[in-house]
Amino acid sequence: MSQLKAVDYAAASPEVKAVYDEIKQTRQVEDVNNFWKFIAQHPPTLARTWDSLKDVMAPGALDPLIKELLYVAVSVTNNCGYCVASHTAAARRAGMTDEMFGELLAVVGMANETNRLAVGYRVPIDPAFE
Amino acid sequence: MSQLKAVDYAAASPEVKAVYDEIKQTRQVEDVNNFWKFIAQHPPTLARTWDSLKDVMAPGALDPLIKELLYVAVSVTNNCGYCVASHTAAARRAGMTDEMFGELLAVVGMANETNRLAVGYRVPIDPAFE
Amino acid sequence: MSQLKAVDYAAASPEVKAVYDEIKQTRQVEDVNNFWKFIAQHPPTLARTWDSLKDVMAPGALDPLIKELLYVAVSVTNNCGYCVASHTAAARRAGMTDEMFGELLAVVGMANETNRLAVGYRVPIDPAFE
Amino acid sequence: MSQLKAVDYAAASPEVKAVYDEIKQTRQVEDVNNFWKFIAQHPPTLARTWDSLKDVMAPGALDPLIKELLYVAVSVTNNCGYCVASHTAAARRAGMTDEMFGELLAVVGMANETNRLAVGYRVPIDPAFE
Amino acid sequence: MSQLKAVDYAAASPEVKAVYDEIKQTRQVEDVNNFWKFIAQHPPTLARTWDSLKDVMAPGALDPLIKELLYVAVSVTNNCGYCVASHTAAARRAGMTDEMFGELLAVVGMANETNRLAVGYRVPIDPAFE
Amino acid sequence: MSQLKAVDYAAASPEVKAVYDEIKQTRQVEDVNNFWKFIAQHPPTLARTWDSLKDVMAPGALDPLIKELLYVAVSVTNNCGYCVASHTAAARRAGMTDEMFGELLAVVGMANETNRLAVGYRVPIDPAFE
Numbered sequence A, B, C, D, E, F: 001m002s003q004l005k006a007v008d009y010a011a012a013s014p015e016v017k018a019v020y021d022e023i024k025q026t027r028q029v030e031d032v033n034n035f036w037k038f039i040a041q042h043p044p045t046l047a048r049t050w051d052s053l054k055d056v057m058a059p060g061a062l063d064p065l066i067k068e069l070l071y072v073a074v075s076v077t078n079n080c081g082y083c084v085a086s087h088t089a090a091a092r093r094a095g096m097t098d099e100m101f102g103e104l105l106a107v108v109g110m111a112n113e114t115n116r117l118a119v120g121y122r123v124p125i126d127p128a129f130e
Helices: A014-027 A034-039 A043-056 A064-077 A081-093 A098-120 B014-027 B034-039 B043-056 B064-077 B081-093 B098-120 C014-027 C034-039 C043-056 C064-077 C081-093 C098-120 D014-027 D034-039 D043-056 D064-077 D081-093 D098-120 E014-027 E034-039 E043-056 E064-077 E081-093 E098-120 F014-027 F034-039 F043-056 F064-077 F081-093 F098-120
Strands: none
Touching: A014 A034, A014 A043, A034 A043, A034 A081, A034 B098, A043 B098, A043 C098, A043 D043, A064 A081, A064 A098, A064 B064, A064 B098, A064 F098, A081 A098, A081 B098, A081 F098, A098 B034, A098 B043, A098 B064, A098 B081, A098 E043, A098 F064, A098 F081, A098 F098, B014 B034, B014 B043, B034 B043, B034 B081, B043 E043, B043 F098, B064 B081, B064 B098, B064 C098, B081 B098, B081 C098, B098 C064, B098 C081, B098 C098, B098 D043, C014 C034, C014 C043, C034 C043, C034 C081, C034 D098, C043 D098, C043 E098, C043 F043, C064 C081, C064 C098, C064 D064, C064 D098, C081 C098, C081 D098, C098 D034, C098 D043, C098 D064, C098 D081, D014 D034, D014 D043, D034 D043, D034 D081, D064 D081, D064 D098, D064 E098, D081 D098, D081 E098, D098 E064, D098 E081, D098 E098, D098 F043, E014 E034, E014 E043, E034 E043, E034 E081, E034 F098, E043 F098, E064 E081, E064 E098, E064 F064, E064 F098, E081 E098, E081 F098, E098 F034, E098 F043, E098 F064, E098 F081, F014 F034, F014 F043, F034 F043, F034 F081, F064 F081, F064 F098, F081 F098
């Protein structure tokens, strides 16, 4: 028996269905992604994660495209294959062009490099940054 | 004897001084940050890193503020104290407000959380994202 | 020629077979997992890792279920696909229920989120925690 | 001017004070930790994080001590100094003994080691774990 | 439409072809690896990364075999599947034997373990190391 | 009361003293580093870690200097401040020159950068590396 279990809409509890419905309506999509179907194995995690993401990713001082770019940057740094795939797609839907994607990964690459140079050379924080 | 060694301007070789001068002129600052003074222990690393950063962080399809926000996101995820301090300061100089900073860290936090949920639930990539 | 090489029981040296036999007897299993068959390419690593794991995972002040939950938490945080799969299975054998698994991942997710908030806001350690 | 800014109770907005009051009452403490005072710079993050943590860390299928042990395991793996300090203290308050702490770190250490062995030897997932 | 896009030699721009040609000549290979074909989606990243790698991996105070061993060590620690596969192959071409590979992974494993013990026990730096 | 506790030689149990004595004799040092004094809070971890490190770091197919370089590379990638400081010192004692250190960090930096490029561009493994 597979240990990988998605909760499909048809088989979902009313509690889970309500979250799926809200995701579908908010994002204007036919079905929810695998991410939601898998975390729905634990309904409180599904509900809490959706509530939090809905708030955090909403337009604010940063617009949704920038927020998706940040999500990709973190997901790449953490090496999360699913997250890179899904948030790259989300960023493209939000307006990310090929050129933006290229620059995004260039920044992420350089940041990961210089982060390690700073650690390896044990650079003390400049007084101006304290 | 301390193992932590900065290369100050006065003691720098002509090769290192030339890089320092270019950084100071490009960024319009009085002196270079500790990061540069420490990696200057290995002059080829100093020159290569500056050349790369200058190109990667220049305005392009993404503007400098967005690039600095991405730098902070990676540095926070990697837990690099020096980098968080220096790039938060750089992002503020590029226009990051308190509200933007709050939203940036909220996105970084959520991305780190959902990255692990995706891994823990072993979520397979949706065909649409391949 | 594949670079991926498992050392199967039949082809194993007496030294490796002895470790396999001990694992099979201790864990009451028919065959050892791929993990052991791959690290057996370097017999000293096989022997040392088994000796260490046997001691560390034995019942003590923490019972084996808790230890497996901790193993899953670390493996998820490190994004190790093999380790998440094998230790989730091990945790289930040790008594982890679906509900426990859901709460485990919820804690792991929140810890990864708040770890980054603490780093991003550069929170100084409270004197009470020193 | 320091870039590190805590929001103390006296200077907090009513919205922030309300969260502080709930934390103090729930945890029966005189004052909130620095973590809360720093993330209070962005009130929505303060409120959302507290709401989530309150739910996730509540007694459930896993008791609070196990949840704190998991928090320490993740924080150590992520190398978050503040989080290791604060959650080690929290785990001790929840009942963690010196012996438990020693075993916890031994498991965390071994998990980090074997995670890398699995990656380095590129171990394929056993069919039984799929 | 697949989101995964390699830039093959035949379809490459003159700018990209020039980098491919230099890689093929320097490394004496028939074709470039997938790594180069994918980052070629952003030509400035291709050119910059090749220029940097060519310099950094050249023989110097450390010989190429040692540099490849270091690359494997970092790639394993970061859990980058592609990088582990490609740099393990590169290290073998540079002279890494099975025994060296076994010892390399043993060191990487132990370093990852003791890194976490140092963090978990919050070990202060010895004055002699400052 | 401080939560940071070193086990000094004078106050150590005979079991811990025996390990300290072996470390001092093997390494020809006057006293053991803080690392050992802190993990000695859990004597089985002290004994097991020393036994493992003694074996893993001994001369073999890789010489001690290369092993220390690998240790630094992992410690920098994991951002472990204590480990970077102590293993940089150990590598210098084993013969690492300033030039080697510069090249080591350059490789570590580039590896961290290209690891993320490979993940971000979702590069599939070349058949030749399987």
